[in-house]
Structure formats: C-alpha cells, structure tokens
Amino acid sequence: MAEKNEIVADVCRKVKGSSREIVSLFCEIVAFESGDKFDLTKKLSDDEAADLANHVADRLKEKNDVGAETLKMQARFHSAYAEELENVESMHRLKQSAMDELRxxxxxxxxxxxxxxxxISMLHRRIFSFLMLAYDEKLSAVEREVAAAMESVFPRAGLKSFVALSVSDKSNQLMELFNIVFGIRLFNKEVGKGGVSIDNVPQNLLRDCASLTAKLEEETRAAMTQITSTTDAACFVAQKLSEGDEETMNQRLGRVKMELIHRHQYYHFLSSLLDEINATVANAEEMHERYSKQMKDLTTLVGGRSSVPKDQVYPKFDILAATWMRLDALWQTVKAFERIFKCLQSYKEPFESIFAGNDIDADAVMGASETSLLPEAGEEAADENTSAMIVQIKEGEEVPVPALHGFCPVSLVEQRGLLRRGQTDKGMVLNEQSLYACVDDNAQRLLVRNPTKYTAGVLSVVKDLPQLVHLLRLDANFPSLSVQRALANEPVKTYSHRPKMVDADSQTPTHFVEKNIDYSYDWNEWNLRRRALQLADLRNKATVSTQSNQSHFRRDVDTQHYSPRQQATQTMKESSTNVPKNERTLVGGRGNPENRVKVVNMQLEL
Incomplete structure (x- = not known):
C-alpha cells in the first residue's frame, strides 16, 4: 500500500529536476482524469501506485505541451510565493528568537x-552581545561604535540599578537600549561620523521598488500584447474552421486555445505581483517620508551641540530605529517579490509558439477578434425559469469583480475553451447572485435567455481543461484540482464527477434538565440529629453587646506632639564635684571586755 507522498517521491526520482509541488498537482490531475481508477483519498495498492507514478512521469516528460507547462507555472508560482515570503518570515523569527533567548x-x-x-562584568558583556545582534558583520569598528554608544546611554555604573529592576522592566529597558543605540548609529551615519556596515535601507528600498515596478509594468504590457495577438489568431482559426477549412485548422485551434490560456495565466500572475508591489511602494513611500522627518528633527535638535537633554533625544533615537527596521522588513519583502518575478519569467514561453513557424501569419490575423463567433440570440430557445437580468453599472460606481475572473462564459461554452475577456462598460448579467461579463451585446442576450446552459457548460469545459480551474477561480467546484490544496497536500473527500454523498447523524443531550445540586444537603441521620439539637439549643441563647459611654460614637484618633529640645549650658571650665558621704558605725564591740560600745559619726570626702 502506498500514500500520495510516496508516489510523489517516486515520480521525483524518475523525473529529474521536477519539484514536489508540480508532481503533487499532476498526481491530482491524473487521478481526476482517470475517474475511479486512482483514489488518492485512501492508500493505493502497489500496482496502482506504480501505474499512477508512470502516468504522471509520462505527462511531465512530454515536450512542447502547453497545458502541462501552464499547470507547472501555476504550481511553481504559488510554491515560490509561499517559500519566499516564508523565508523572509523565518529569517525574522530566527533573529527575534536569538534576541529573546539572550534577553x-x-x-x-x-x-x-x-x-x-x-x-556584573559578565552581565555587561551579555548586554553588549545583545546590542551586537543587530549587525551581521562583527567588525571592530562596529564594536567600538556600539561600545561607545552603550557607555553613553547605559554606563557600567547603572548596572546596580538595572539589577534591582523586575524581570519585565529589565526586558523593556533592554529593548529600549537596543533601539536607542541603533538609532545613535543611524544618526552618526547620517552626519558622516559612523554607522559602519549599516545599509542605506530607505534609499535602497525606493530604488528597488522603482526598478521592480518598471520591470513588471513592461512585462505586463508585453504579456497583454501577446494576449491580443493570440486572441486574434484563435478567432481567425475559428473563422476558418466555420468556413469549412477543417483539415488544416482543427488541430491549430486547440493549440492556440492552450497558448491563450497560458498567456492569460501568465498575465494574471504578473498583475497580482504588480498589485502587491504597488501596495508595498505606497507603504514604503509613507515610511520613507516619516523616517526623513524623524532624521531631520534629530538633526535640528542635536545640531552642533556637544550635549543635549537625554529625555528629549533618546525617545527620538528609539522611534528612528523602529522606523528603520520597518523599512528593512519592507526591503526584504521587495527582494522576495523580485525573486518570485524571476521564477515566473522562466515560464513565460517554455514552448514553441504557433507564431514561431509558418502556421499562422501575425499580420493576417490582426483584428480577427473583433468579429463575433457566437450564434444569434434569436436562434436559441429561451429558458422558461430564467431569472437572469442585465445590470448596468452607473458612472462613478466601483465596478464589482465579475465571476469567472471576468471571462465571457458564452465564448467559453460556444467555442469550447476560448478565453475572451468580458466588457463591463455595457453592463453585466446577474444570475443567482453572480455577475458575469460578456464579450458583446449578443453574448449578453444569449446568457440571459439560457443561463443554465452556459453556467453548466463552463463546468463541462473546465473538466476537459484543468488549467482553467485556477484561472477562472473555480477551486470550490473542483476541490481535487485546487492548486493551493494540492500544494498543501490536503486530501479531498470526493471528486466533482463522483456522486456526492454525506454522512449525517444527530445527537440528543443525555440530561434535558440542567443540574440543580444542593451542596448543603446531608442524608446522614446522625448529622441531621446533631444539627437539629444545635438549632434547638439556639432557642435559649441570646446575643447581646454593650457599649460604654466613653466609646459611644467615638472615633479612633491619633495625636502628635513635639518633645522639647534638649538644652545644655557650657562653661569655660570643665570639672566635677563629689558630695561628702556621712557614715555612722559602732566601735568597741571587740577586744577588751571593759571597753564600752559607742557610736562614731564619720564624714568621708571622696
């Protein structure tokens, strides 16, 4: 048993140079065209997997196949678009992750x-390393300049107060320090006193935007010219076919239709890239103007003074660095768009055009698209249940985006895949909440008379031409052929041509009544008896309280007094005196018995 990923890997080994995105899309297309033979929603047997891999490899190896080249372009453009923008985001995430880890x-x-x-010394070195994360080149000149800026903004003596901060305050202060130091280096570069290894991002961004915009506009005009000439060729061949020259023109018509689909798809990708770059240019110009104003304000504030107030200049350095980083992010995006454009150019014409040989003369077919190839509206039987109507677009109103990417459904059905851009200036056809643009008035009448025929006919044509699924924005009708889903390798439940089935079930709640739990409920008899005795005993109890007259309606107050100052006197002589000590004692109590005891008073001077 084999899964789709294993089949894709097998085809990539067989066809050198093929990407997984293209092979994945071709697997879905071959499985769709084979009916029920290959079901990619489940594991295939080894024989089925080998058979599918061989079919896909054969399709990829075909030379000069316009349809296959269109599918390759669709898959490669979307994969390149996703890869390039993801690379820009991953580089930003990698740098941010390194900063967060060190912080x-x-x-x-x-x-x-x-x-x-x-x-403390290790902390100082770590902070310096954190500031150096802003630069890819670790030059000695950069290190000296960063060290000088760091010492002026955050001297070593400030580490003690930094350590005493909370974790969140430390993190915020580090980011402010990072931006301020970088802003100082940006200002030094502006005045010509430093800023080594810092690119002139604002100027480079505007330069690359202008260059890429000019290339895209030129390529878009050239693609539109090719679309016009190829449409003329297709209409010319269709006219010759209707005149009876079937032997020489039947094969050419299919070839021209496929070339026209390829050129329309190429033009659509160019237009989407041009819209992206135009939006980026508008954002870049606004950011550049803001950056220039901030730099001018800094220059005016600092001027030639040796010292300025830190509370005024540091916030401006912080804002300047943040603006520069946004400009740098836009620059990286523009460079990614340029790589996507180069990838798209490789699919501009990977086949031999029908104009390259002598099959069709470009001068002979000029203006052939102005001739209508559609039947007259009176020849068609009108649909009885039709609700379609022509809606006019008032002057000044925004033109809504028509269905089928603006292509005429009548031309697609009547000419079996011939792409003709609809005209919105003469109104659009509203059918089942969808607006359709038609190539002329006759096509509008045909669509209004029988909308079901043409809406269903478009799906029938797209089944035979899977290249139109993405171009006509019919991914919802053909989920298995969706380019985005094939690239994401998402399984689909069913193909559009299979019977639609659905598993349905219903569920009822287990308890219809919400729970009402009484947490004070007790079933134990002895607990209930004990509680009853407590309540009965309370009947003979009384809760009383007394209050003295002194405390009645008295507030808790505090008083404060000032103690008298300690006072002392000082004389010219420093001396001390002792008071005489009077002592009374008995004498004559010992010795000769004839001696009489008497009291003696003594005064002792110490």
Whole structure:
C-alpha cells in the first residue's frame, strides 16, 4: 500500500529536476482524469501506485505541451510565493528568537552581592552581545561604535540599578537600549561620523521598488500584447474552421486555445505581483517620508551641540530605529517579490509558439477578434425559469469583480475553451447572485435567455481543461484540482464527477434538565440529629453587646506632639564635684571586755 507522498517521491526520482509541488498537482490531475481508477483519498495498492507514478512521469516528460507547462507555472508560482515570503518570515523569527533567548539570560542574571564583580562584568558583556545582534558583520569598528554608544546611554555604573529592576522592566529597558543605540548609529551615519556596515535601507528600498515596478509594468504590457495577438489568431482559426477549412485548422485551434490560456495565466500572475508591489511602494513611500522627518528633527535638535537633554533625544533615537527596521522588513519583502518575478519569467514561453513557424501569419490575423463567433440570440430557445437580468453599472460606481475572473462564459461554452475577456462598460448579467461579463451585446442576450446552459457548460469545459480551474477561480467546484490544496497536500473527500454523498447523524443531550445540586444537603441521620439539637439549643441563647459611654460614637484618633529640645549650658571650665558621704558605725564591740560600745559619726570626702 502506498500514500500520495510516496508516489510523489517516486515520480521525483524518475523525473529529474521536477519539484514536489508540480508532481503533487499532476498526481491530482491524473487521478481526476482517470475517474475511479486512482483514489488518492485512501492508500493505493502497489500496482496502482506504480501505474499512477508512470502516468504522471509520462505527462511531465512530454515536450512542447502547453497545458502541462501552464499547470507547472501555476504550481511553481504559488510554491515560490509561499517559500519566499516564508523565508523572509523565518529569517525574522530566527533573529527575534536569538534576541529573546539572550534577553532571557540577561534578565535572569543577578549578582549575589554588590562586590560580585565577576557576575556584573559578565552581565555587561551579555548586554553588549545583545546590542551586537543587530549587525551581521562583527567588525571592530562596529564594536567600538556600539561600545561607545552603550557607555553613553547605559554606563557600567547603572548596572546596580538595572539589577534591582523586575524581570519585565529589565526586558523593556533592554529593548529600549537596543533601539536607542541603533538609532545613535543611524544618526552618526547620517552626519558622516559612523554607522559602519549599516545599509542605506530607505534609499535602497525606493530604488528597488522603482526598478521592480518598471520591470513588471513592461512585462505586463508585453504579456497583454501577446494576449491580443493570440486572441486574434484563435478567432481567425475559428473563422476558418466555420468556413469549412477543417483539415488544416482543427488541430491549430486547440493549440492556440492552450497558448491563450497560458498567456492569460501568465498575465494574471504578473498583475497580482504588480498589485502587491504597488501596495508595498505606497507603504514604503509613507515610511520613507516619516523616517526623513524623524532624521531631520534629530538633526535640528542635536545640531552642533556637544550635549543635549537625554529625555528629549533618546525617545527620538528609539522611534528612528523602529522606523528603520520597518523599512528593512519592507526591503526584504521587495527582494522576495523580485525573486518570485524571476521564477515566473522562466515560464513565460517554455514552448514553441504557433507564431514561431509558418502556421499562422501575425499580420493576417490582426483584428480577427473583433468579429463575433457566437450564434444569434434569436436562434436559441429561451429558458422558461430564467431569472437572469442585465445590470448596468452607473458612472462613478466601483465596478464589482465579475465571476469567472471576468471571462465571457458564452465564448467559453460556444467555442469550447476560448478565453475572451468580458466588457463591463455595457453592463453585466446577474444570475443567482453572480455577475458575469460578456464579450458583446449578443453574448449578453444569449446568457440571459439560457443561463443554465452556459453556467453548466463552463463546468463541462473546465473538466476537459484543468488549467482553467485556477484561472477562472473555480477551486470550490473542483476541490481535487485546487492548486493551493494540492500544494498543501490536503486530501479531498470526493471528486466533482463522483456522486456526492454525506454522512449525517444527530445527537440528543443525555440530561434535558440542567443540574440543580444542593451542596448543603446531608442524608446522614446522625448529622441531621446533631444539627437539629444545635438549632434547638439556639432557642435559649441570646446575643447581646454593650457599649460604654466613653466609646459611644467615638472615633479612633491619633495625636502628635513635639518633645522639647534638649538644652545644655557650657562653661569655660570643665570639672566635677563629689558630695561628702556621712557614715555612722559602732566601735568597741571587740577586744577588751571593759571597753564600752559607742557610736562614731564619720564624714568621708571622696
């Protein structure tokens, strides 16, 4: 058993130079064209997988196949578009991840004491490394300039106060320091005193935008010229075929139709790229004007002064750096668009055009598209249940986007895949909440008389020409042929030509009544008895309180007093005195028995 990814890998090994995106799309197309033979919604047997891989490899190896080249262009453009923009985002995420990782290390570092000079020095080096993440080239001149800017904004003495901050405050202060230091270097580059290795992003962005816009506009005009000549050739061949020259023109008509589809698809991709770059140019011009104004304000504020107030200049450096980074992000996007454009140009004409040989003379077919190839509206039987109507677009109103990407459904059905751009200036046909643009008034009448025929006929034509699914924006009708889904490798439940089935079920709630739980409920008899006794005992209890007259309606107040100052006197002589000490004692109590005891008073001067 084999899955789609295994089949795609097998085909990539067989066909050298084929990308997985193109092979994945061709697997879906071959499976769609084969009916029920290959079902990619489940695992295929080994024989089925080998057979499908061989069919896909044969289709990819065909030379000068316009339809296959159109499908390759669709797959490659979308994959290149996604890859290039993803690369830009991944580079930004990688740089941001490195900054976040180092920033987390910095905010977690904490010296054990004020004398922990080793940790403080390591913290200072980490902060310097964090500031150097803004530059790809680690030049000595850049390091010196960053170190000088860091010392002026965040000197080493400020590390003690930085360590005392909270984690969130540290993180915010680091980002401010990062922008301020980078803004200082931008200003130094502007005044010619530094800014080594910093690109002139504002000027480079406008230059690349102008260059890419000019290339796209020129290529778009050339593609439209080719569409006009190819449409004339298709109408010329169709006229010859209707005149009876079937032997020489029948094969050419199919070839010209396929070339016309390819050129319309190429023009559509160019137009989408041009719209993207025009929106980017408008944003770039606005950001460049803002950056120039900020730089001018800084130059006016700083001027030739040696010192300026930090609370005024540092916020301007911060804003200047943030604006420059947005301009740099736009520049990376423009360079990605340029790579996408180069990839698209490789599919401009990967086949031998019908005008290259002597099959069709370009001068002979000029203006052939002005002739109508459609039957008259009176010859068609009108649909009885039709609700289609012609809607006129008033002057000044925005023209809505028509269905089928603006192509005429009548021409698609009547000429079996001939693309003709509809005209909206004469109104559009409204049918089932969809607006259709028709090539002329006769096509409008045909569509209004029988809309079901042409809406269903378009789907029938697209089944035979899968290149039209993406161009006509019919991905919802043909999910298995959707380019985006094939590139995303998403399985589809069913193909459009198979019977539509659906699994349905119903579910009812287990409990229709919401839960009403009484958490105070108790079923235990002894607990209930104990509770009853407590409640009965409360009947003989009374809750009383007393209040003294002194505390009645009294507030809690505080008083404050000032103690008297300590006073002392000072004399010219420093001395001290001792008071005489009076002592009374008994004498004569020992010795000769004839001695009499008497009281003696003494005064001792110490």
């Amino acid at each position: 987390q290390d910095i905010v977690k570092m904490k010296p054990t004491s004020e004398t922990d000079f080793e940790t």
